Amino acid sequence: MEIPAASSPVIAKETGLKLNLTKFDSEGLPISYEDLVNLHSHDIRSLDIALQHLFEVPEYIIETDEEDEDQIDIVRVLKTCLNENSLQNLRHLSCDFFECFPNNWSKSIGELLPNLVSFEPACIYDLTGIGHFKNVQILSLFRSPFNSTENLEDILKLPSLRVLILAYCDGFFETLLLCNGTFQNLKLIDCLKSDITETQLRILVRRHPSLETIALLETPCDHTDFSDLPITVFNLATFQSTMNTLHYALDKRAAYVFCSRLSESINRLAELLEIETIQGFKEDEFLKMMMQVADKCPRLGGEKDGVAKCLIPYFKRIFPDQSITEILQKLDSRDALFVERRWAAQTVLRFFPEP
Template sequence: MPFPTLSEFAAKSVAQGIVNETISLDFRLDTKCSNAIVREIFNEDKVCGENYRKLEEYKNQLSVTKIDFRKYDVDTEAVLNLANFNLVSLDFGEMWFLEMDFPDPEYGEEFLDIVTMFDRSMNNYSRRSLIHLGMASDQGYIKGWEKEVEDLFHCHTFDDDRFQFPSFCASFSNLRVLDISYVKGLSSLHGINKLENLQNLLLCHEDLDNINEYKELFELKTLKHLDVSSNHFSDNWSETGTNPIRDMLAAGVRMEALEFLDCSTTAVTEHELEEFVKNHSSLQTIAAICTPCNQSTISGMKMLNMFSMSESLGYLLRTDRNTLVCHFMKDVFETVKANLTHLDDFDLCRVKNALLFVLREPFDRETKVTTLARYLGSELFQHQLSTSRFPTDTADIIEMFYNVFNKRDFYTSWQDETVELMLGMLEATVNSVSPGLLIPDRVLHIVFEKTFALVDQFPQYQTKGNEIVRQAVKWMSSEQIQKMSGNSELERKVQEMINSA
């Protein structure tokens, strides 16, 4: 994990000061700083939070050009405040709260008059300069909105969940990026050949009616990035799962400029990928995560799968694919466990490093917890402790694991599962000891400390805590026992725990 730069630290500090109202800005910040600060303000907020209102409060100090509202249900006040900023990129989340103030003149509040909304909220600079507009919602819009919005803006990228596709393509013919993932009712790509400048196409989780719908992709001469991944996870790809690669091969599709393909979580086979590569001479990278090609290599091709775990996880981090991370790491752990006797320390180290990458990088909390729980459940942790004889970073790793679990909200339905996972981790640590192998002093201290803390907070786990402490004491050396006797507080807690049985 790269160490944050001073500018990143500064942006985070200013953002926290703005959110906590502990900072006063009496001057206008430049664009780069403003965008970084607003990004941190939004990152610190929970889904459907209200940190976006800080944009109104600091409109005279922040020179923002990029705003991402996707985690918010913004209101009319926030939308109208956009006129105070010269924007080049704007993303919306749900837009239900805007229907009352911007109703469709013909159908009322069933549809959103998005044309009037943009007309009132975008200044002249934003209208001229906006290059990305995202509306990831299944909100209905007034009839003919595509042409009228196109007249307002000259967007190069556009995301939307519900529109008449041929009309859309005709109206936004200069698009460079198009994300029509998860679009409801999209059964055809007819008209996409009008997007002559398209470079990046995201078709995630789309199931077109027949293979002929892919044929117009052949006419996209500038397309470099294609994402046809799915969100369908299966253990039996022969019976379930989509396979757009097979459909494109059958349709004879060739995209001469294509450099990157993401076909993750599809049923594509290694043979089909090899054929696809033959048809696309410019192709350089294939993401085939959680597919039957999870362990495949193709000559001359950079593959994002199990053979490049760190790079694959980095890609998933950049594209915000937390669910896919969980499934990918599950596949990794299961594959390693099934081949445990044939793996050397280098292979196991790669798995551990992949796990640490997930825990250290800014994936969401549930992804970290789920991944770590699956790792501990695979018994790889115990195996590595026993075979590696407690490597020097064991204490730090246990501390990190504990902190990941400890950040989970205990006052939820996850409480029992979380506490049991933490105790299971500590139990696995003491059970990894064998004759001639001592628990290092620092590891022993952490086991005692965390066990006492958990039992104090959750007395119903007294018996499990007792078992862990007894097992730890059983394997202590005479020198370790002597050291403990010099720590009266620790000795008292150990005795109380043992005597509580």
């Protein structure tokens, strides 16, 4: 269960123990010294903490000789809010202000959190020493510019890295391809709104045979067909890659991209359904996908940028020259897709009623 950062210290300390709270997400809200002390009593497995307010807590500040260059004692912060069991078993960590951490912070955190699997540093621009995170399998970078190989090359020293998420990260791939070495076990890269090019992507795939999947939504490669590559691509180039993207968005449900990805993917499917020929179109998969979208994101079930709008060209393709009302009346209950087709017809008529 998640503990909301806005909870009172009494609830966090006493009631929290009874509820077996395991996740803390500050959501950018102010955190006091008392909040962190109370967390120590919980069996925390996931910690998402914004550190800007800790500059006002003297216990966590390391004074330096340089003006306005005080540092955050991140090791003390973690030891305050995580008990010994939590330190050993913490699986996910997200925080910020890495530029204010002491030198060798990555080595200290790597030793302090030996079983960390997911690491999400916000706005970090120097990954020197990141190789100390020996068991990290998922690395998520957000708005992190990389213009120097010295600041990036240690990412290749993460032996367990399987998933690399790069949201709004400019310069990453240009710099990465200048580094010596390769990822040994990387399976998936998500490049949302990053500046990867087709040439960079093809070189990346060639250098990393372990790579299986790459997501390219809202990148310069968003509409580039990579069906010749031996990997799965999530973009809007073809009907199949768009379906892949939709499935990925439904499965992932990252808060900052979920509905955006669904909306763009559905609009693109509607466009592609207008094309006379679609290779590999599978009606059952398409209808089931539309049902999932309407169920998990109800606001996309309506007229604008929604499922109903996408279903209209589908019916024109499968049942040409027939109204939706006629199609609904003629559906055969013995048909394998009767339930899905009936739902689709009813959905269209709900938002686009016929006279």
